Amino acid sequence: MPVVNKARLMQLYSSLRKRFGYLNWWPGETRDEIIIGAILTQNTSWKNVEKAIARLKENGLLELSRLSSAAIGRIEQSVRPSGFYRQKALRLKGLAAYITSNYKNLDGFFSSETGELRKELLSLDGIGNETADSIILYAAGKPVFVIDAYTKRIMERVYGIDKEMGYEELQKLFMSALGHDTRLFNDFHAQMVELGKNYCRKKPLCAECPARKLCNFARHLQIY
Ligand code: SF4
The missing domain is CATH 1.10.340.30 (Hypothetical protein; domain 2)
Structure with a gap:
């Protein structure tokens, strides 16, 4: 299994944050x-x-x-x-x-x-x-990492995570690397959704993607 540690995850987070800014999720007033x-x-x-x-x-x-x-x-x-x-x-x-x-x-x-x-x-x-x-x-404002379809796809492409990895295993990967940080989990998930919606679509737009320098998939395509 590829090594996905805190340093690598934080590199990804920083590159997304630079592009999208702090997203302050979830969209809802109450x-x-x-x-x-x-x-x-x-x-x-x-x-x-x-x-x-x-x-x-x-x-x-x-x-x-x-x-x-x-x-x-x-x-x-x-x-x-x-x-x-x-x-x-x-x-x-x-x-x-x-x-x-x-x-x-x-x-x-x-x-x-x-x-x-x-x-x-x-x-x-x-x-x-x-x-x-x-x-x-x-x-509730409690620290759990949310895994959605975008996050799964991005993890597979960027780090070469096994497609068969289940929800809880993937969640554990984030939480054992990043600890229990509600604010970080909140914004990290929001950044992943933004990346998935705008670039890492089914048909990915790698050339303009803020994560391309960190991404296995883009490296194989020789985009970076
Ligand atoms: S470089 Fe391409 S495959 Fe990698 S995260 Fe960006 S859009 Fe997805």
Whole structure:
């Protein structure tokens, strides 16, 4: 397995940060909105999530306490632009009902130790690793590294990481190299998304990419 240590990861982070600046994620004004966005973004683009969030806001449903008691049809109608709207409406209502019935508020829910909170989220319907970790990092402010499809692809191309490497193994690679730094994890993940969206696409745009000097894939193409 290729060596991916703190120095190499920080080199990548610095090159991205120079290009994109500090990104200050996640796009959402409240913790409720971040949690809702983390579910709505499953299998769709952020543009569609924004439309669904705007509708939830118009309908007075951009709060977990409101979602937990709202009729499922109203939630479905609001989140329709994000696709898989029936499934997502159920997931939103389920999570909102779980939090509001088991905890007084989000502070109570987030007061568990990170590993416990992760287990709890993963036990809920429709919440997988990426959604759980996005909620833990961006809404709870606890240090877990979020792995998404962009991050996986970039790690494979830049460092030659095995395509078969699973979510938790890849996450462990980041966290054992970088420690537990919420601010760094927050911005590093945001930088990876920016790189994936703008350059490291399915068909990569290596010639202009800020990571090309560090990238195995670009080296093989003799771009650098
Ligand atoms: S140089 Fe190419 S393959 Fe490497 S990270 Fe950039 S876009 Fe992706």
